[in-house]
Amino acid sequence: MYRSFVRNSQMLAVKRLLKVPGCKQSLNPLCLSVHTSDFSTCQVDSVAKIKASDPLTDSYGRYHDYLRISLTERCNLRCEYCMPSDGVPLTPKDKLLTSDEILYLAKLFVRQGVTKIRLTGGEPTVRKDIINIIARLKELDGLKTIAMTTNGLTLTRQLVGLQKAGLNLLNISLDTLQSARYEKVTRRKGWERVIAGIDLAIQLGFNPVKVNCVVMRGFNDDEICDFARFTLDRNVDVRFIEYMPFSGNGWHDNRMVSFKEMLSILTKEFPGFEALKNEPNDTSKAYKVPGSKGKLGFITSMSNNFCSTCNRIRLTADGNIKVCLFGNAEISLRDAVRNNSSEDDIMTMVGLALQRKKKQHAGMLNLPQMQNRPMILIGGKIDCTKNNRVSRTANKNINSFLPNTSFLNFIPINHSMNRFYETRSISYTHGNRNMNIDSKHNDKLTHVDAAGKANMVNVGKKIVSSRSATACGKVLVGPKVSALIKSNSMKKGDVLTVARIAGIQGAKKTPDLIPLCHNIFLSGIKLDATLEDGTDTIIITATVESEGKTGVEMEALTAVTIAALTVYDMCKAVTHNIVIRDIKLMEKTGGVRGDFKRNSED
Ligand SMILES: Nc1nc2c(ncn2[C@@H]2O[C@H](COP(=O)(O)OP(=O)(O)OP(=O)(O)O)[C@@H](O)[C@H]2O)c(=O)[nH]1
């Protein structure tokens, strides 16, 4: 209750800050649309009582003492995996944070408890005032670490000055030990300069010097052992990064090399290859080749996330707070600063954003399907319609019936991803119920207890297995609607696309809709909605997958149902003569009761 009071109060503060409604200087419209429903419950009197007491702790108790500041969206390289080949649209200069604004915001964060700031980008070293920024950051009481992640191209020229100004931690990106390959992946020359930059960093006493290497099959996976040898006589910490998908970066599951695979290559080549102790907030899992001066590490964002200990918050180059690398919701602090908002109000906004931070990214297993902006623009502006397969009209429609969801993240899923993911522990235990549900031959009603009351089955003791279920259904729409769908000219928008997304969302909401269903961590949802030629019928098929202890047929059936209802909703202005029928389970695999497959004529 206290939390909801605080949240409502925070909402009000933001609302006041944003001058909603009738605000001329609006903040990030995405944030406004996300929070609209909450605003309606606010009480005006509470505003004065807001105290941003602990804005850096999120609702999972994670304390955020590490701020990553993107200094620029620009870069002097064009790495294939980071930047789309046709470049990225840059934010106009007047919308980017000035150095004074960066310093002001940094000061507020440090006052609240941030002890580490990492400068990143884009390429931070292309920012002309970087030395000045670092020198001024160094003056902030309480800031212990000023770190930078760089492509290393200009370090031989700039590093001494940067260190003198106060830089004390350095990560340098280098994906290959071969000059020609470097040119291919970065689309620029400069490998020798980066190597010289790494050596200079070691000489200047940076410790550790971390080297970031994104591993991509068919590009540098044959260099994993070479990179390990690179640590033999150099005090560097080479970190192999699992290739992550961002819009337009050419990611494909078969190009991603998982932590497990890399580990097995290294263990074979280097007997005694050993794991080291990690610090609580490390992104990487540390290892060492026996006798080497340096270390190796693995950043396993894809196969084994480290969200439970996340202590990071990001400030983008255009002044937005981004609470998660893979989240789309942002709040603009730039406008708040430019509107002379108070420190309390600004930190209230930060607290508000952090309250909405997810435990782990909701779609962590679905990252490949997310439309996240290019990595280089993680420090830049969201254009949530660009590159999306969903049209603007469709977005509007989805938004109207799916409040509080970042709907753009859900598009059909590529099942082959599953093989990369480690099975996660999923807790299905509810209360102390001790149901005997494991037996194949158990003919008791498992959803009813001994007293005949509704009961959610305890699946805690069931084994985890790969589950999948496919359901299908039909919507008979008639010739008029059929023609409008075919020409994609239905007034409400693109019917099939919206239905598809609604169905996927429906699968994820199943436990909210069906009382005795478990929360299941879904690893894949594929939903097709197609107009059958000649019958004026939309055929909907949904396949849902999970690594878990209980089946996913309810999710598949819900997905089909919600997609069908969405078709109805989008077309009912044209006719009410729409019939939904034949929703049924087609196939189910996994679990102790064995597989099920419907005969096609059933
Ligand atoms: N999932 C996730 N991955 C991150 C995050 N920050 C960085 N990474 C990953 O870590 C890689 C290296 O990032 P760096 O900028 O060197 O930062 P870092 O490793 O977090 O830095 P330190 O832990 O401070 O050394 C990135 O390419 C990402 O793959 C984050 O917040 N979430």
Ligand SMILES: C[S@@+](CC[C@H](N)C(=O)[O-])C[C@H]1O[C@@H](n2cnc3c(N)ncnc32)[C@H](O)[C@@H]1O
């Ligand atoms: C976006 S860059 C910004 C800082 C600087 N320009 C650099 O390259 O180090 C930060 C880190 O993100 C990594 N990165 C970029 N795209 C990535 C992807 N698709 N998957 C994994 N890491 C990625 C880069 O290798 C780099 O280490």
Ligand code: SF4
């Ligand atoms: S990874 Fe860094 S150096 Fe490469 S394009 Fe992205 S921002 Fe530039």
Ligand code: SF4
């Ligand atoms: S994905 Fe989000 S929550 Fe997870 S570690 Fe990265 S920033 Fe933190």
